[in-house]
Amino acid sequence: MRGNHAIAEAAVRAGCRFYFGYPITPQNEIPEYMSDRLSKTEGGVFIQAESEVASIHMVIGASMAGARVMTSSSGPGISLKQEGISFLSALELPAVIVNMSRGGPGLGNIAPSQSDYFQATRGGGHGDYRTIVLAPSSCQEAVDLTYKSFDLADRYRIPVIILGDGMLGQMMEPVELPPEIPVKKLPPKDWTITGAKGRPSRFIRSLILDPFEEEEHNWKLMRKYERISKEEVMWESFSVEDAKMLVVAFGIAARIAKGAIKRVREEGLKVGLFRPISLWPFPAKVLKEISRRVKHLFVFEMNMGQMVEDVKLAVDGGVEVHFYGRPGGIIPTPLEISRIISSYYYQKKLG
Amino acid sequence: MKKVFSRPKSIKKNPFHYCPGCGHSIIHRLIGEVIDELGIQEITIGVPPAGCAVLAYFYFDVDMGEASHGRAAAVATGLKRALPDRIVFTYQGDGDIAAIGTAETIHAASRGENFTTIFVNNGVYGMTGGQMAPTTILGQNTTTSPGGRKERRDGFPIHLSEMLAVAKGSAYIERTAVNSPSNILKTKKAIEKAFRTQMKGLGFSLVEILSPCPTNWKMSPVEACQWIDEVMVKHFPLGVIKDNSGEKKDAH
Numbered sequence: 001m002r003g004n005h006a007i008a009e010a011a012v013r014a015g016c017r018f019y020f021g022y023p024i025t026p027q028n029e030i031p032e033y034m035s036d037r038l039s040k041t042e043g044g045v046f047i048q049a050e051s052e053v054a055s056i057h058m059v060i061g062a063s064m065a066g067a068r069v070m071t072s073s074s075g076p077g078i079s080l081k082q083e084g085i086s087f088l089s090a091l092e093l094p095a096v097i098v099n100m101s102r103g104g105p106g107l108g109n110i111a112p113s114q115s116d117y118f119q120a121t122r123g124g125g126h127g128d129y130r131t132i133v134l135a136p137s138s139c140q141e142a143v144d145l146t147y148k149s150f151d152l153a154d155r156y157r158i159p160v161i162i163l164g165d166g167m168l169g170q171m172m173e174p175v176e177l178p179p180e181i182p183v184k185k186l187p188p189k190d191w192t193i194t195g196a197k198g199r200p201s202r203f204i205r206s207l208i209l210d211p212f213e214e215e216e217h218n219w220k221l222m223r224k225y226e227r228i229s230k231e232e233v234m235w236e237s238f239s240v241e242d243a244k245m246l247v248v249a250f251g252i253a254a255r256i257a258k259g260a261i262k263r264v265r266e267e268g269l270k271v272g273l274f275r276p277i278s279l280w281p282f283p284a285k286v287l288k289e290i291s292r293r294v295k296h297l298f299v300f301e302m303n304m305g306q307m308v309e310d311v312k313l314a315v316d317g318g319v320e321v322h323f324y325g326r327p328g329g330i331i332p333t334p335l336e337i338s339r340i341i342s343s344y345y346y347q348k349k350l351g
Numbered sequence: 352m353k354k355v356f357s358r359p360k361s362i363k364k365n366p367f368h369y370c371p372g373c374g375h376s377i378i379h380r381l382i383g384e385v386i387d388e389l390g391i392q393e394i395t396i397g398v399p400p401a402g403c404a405v406l407a408y409f410y411f412d413v414d415m416g417e418a419s420h421g422r423a424a425a426v427a428t429g430l431k432r433a434l435p436d437r438i439v440f441t442y443q444g445d446g447d448i449a450a451i452g453t454a455e456t457i458h459a460a461s462r463g464e465n466f467t468t469i470f471v472n473n474g475v476y477g478m479t480g481g482q483m484a485p486t487t488i489l490g491q492n493t494t495t496s497p498g499g500r501k502e503r504r505d506g507f508p509i510h511l512s513e514m515l516a517v518a519k520g521s522a523y524i525e526r527t528a529v530n531s532p533s534n535i536l537k538t539k540k541a542i543e544k545a546f547r548t549q550m551k552g553l554g555f556s557l558v559e560i561l562s563p564c565p566t567n568w569k570m571s572p573v574e575a576c577q578w579i580d581e582v583m584v585k586h587f588p589l590g591v592i593k594d595n596s597g598e599k600k601d602a603h
Contacts, residue, residue, distance in 0.1 A: 050458035057422035061429020193414035203408035205417040
């Protein structure tokens with residue numbers, strides 16, 4: 001399946017019956033698939049909205065009503081959705097937002113890029129908030145993480161971002177799809193607004209004029225973020241045991257890096273891979289532990305250096321962090337990356 | 352003793368924060384009365400705006416979900432699509448609906464989204480201190496149209512209700528006012544008809560209500576009510592703008 005189709009199908013199987021979106025390349029296969037799939041699914045609603053701004057606010061409405069709901073876009077569209085993502089965070093509403101990012105800033109291009117890391121992991125919109133950010137590096141993982149993201153969103157009442165890129169969205173791989181969850185079996189929510197039948201009326205709001213109350217609300221959000229930081233960290237490591245140097249990369253860049261590492265390992269270089277899967281919460285603690293053994297970190301990203309800041313924060317000056325990045329939508333090959341890795345490896349006199 | 356006047360069941364026992372002579376409290380009450388009379392308190396969901404009526408959830412005793420500035424029509428779309436058997440209404444001011452929320456509103460009407468919008472037009476941004484609104488009439492003084500709105504400098508006011516009437520998906524649109532007892536009664540009838548239009552599933556319904564803002568107009572409440580009659584209705588004429596409800600035309 002194509003990455004975009006796989007994500008859409010996984011969402012429906014996770015119980016998502018509402019999709020609101022707006023066309024933008026390279027994620028158009030998600031709304032296209034959803035329009036067809038949801039029209040054939042009981043209770044399914046698809047709206048092609050008039051803008052990204054409108055679509056994210058439709059997401060807010062459906063989420064308030066208790067539905068599992070998703071939207072998707074790419075960089076420029078995600079910027080427009082940030083207004084709503086800030087509100088989703090303040091209102092504590094679950095939602096899943098897919099960003100198949102592309103080269104930027106501005107309109108940039110439609111080539112795969114990882115330039116939206118900062119936007120995704122720092123909240124992205126106004127105010128003090130975080131969203132869970134998951135970065136798949138294969139179509140199978142895109143399926144698994146999308147499926148899981150609906151549970152995470154509901155459990156923590158938080159927006160979850162699936163951060164992919166044009167390559168993940170467009171490439172085709174065989175996938176194993178999870179079973180379809182019947183919507184009626186989903187855990188009930190006791191905070192939704194559905195009409196005050198047989199209970200006092202409720203309201204959901206983000207305007208909190210009293211600064212003390214607003215502070216309390218922010219502390220509450222922060223406690224939630226701390227809980228997530230403890231419980232929902234995800235990463236993958238590869239060939240770390242005997243490694244003298246560790247490549248740190250996420251998403252598609254990690255896939256490329258893995259190919260490069262296999263190459264340099266054939267030449268006897270002891271290089272491993274650390275791949276954060278949850279970009280927020282960032283697997284800082286485990287990376288710090290590994291860096292006590294492996295003293296050379298090589299961060300590779302398809303941007304000008306964004307995740308590298310989290311890596312530096314994680315190791316807190318304990319080891320040397322080298323960065324190699326390719327911005328603008330360039331996809332380096334594993335061969336290219338293997339050459340750069342080995343040249344740095346020898347430069348550091350590791351082999 | 353027979354009780355002849357009381358608070359509607361759908362209005363909470365909280366004192367309104369609105370300024371003296373403001374139209375919001377009257378409009379809140381009318382909506383509350385209509386919800387009571389239609390017996391829909393338990394199935395109604397309101398979407399309050401950003402603006403003076405942002406605290407509407409303290410006053411309406413129905414479920415409410417706050418929208419950001421201008422996005423009420425999109426939030427209501429999501430709500431109503433998820434809960435098609437509930438009654439959903441948005442409550443929006445002129446800046447909210449006719450400036451920042453124009454796209455959301457026109458497209459919701461165009462899609463024939465089956466919810467009701469209460470559009471309170473007082474010709475200014477009230478909560479932020481009386482700046483020029485999209486509905487500020489030519490010559491009207493505001494904090495950002497000093498010397499009065501001039502078409503060459505500030506552009507013309509927008510007649511959003513007339514624009515929405517063009518949309519194929521809108522079913523019922525009427526403009527009323529709350530500056531006199533007779534206009535208040537007509538407003539209530541219009542709100543009721545708009546809700547009934549939704550209950551019949553006919554599509555988008557909207558009542559635009561000309562509402563006094565004595566504070567920002569820098570008038571007494573009485574002068575503000577007179578100004579609606581003498582000036583505002585010349586630019587925003589009252590009456591039914593579109594009616595596909597199939598109901599008999601009301602005498603008003």
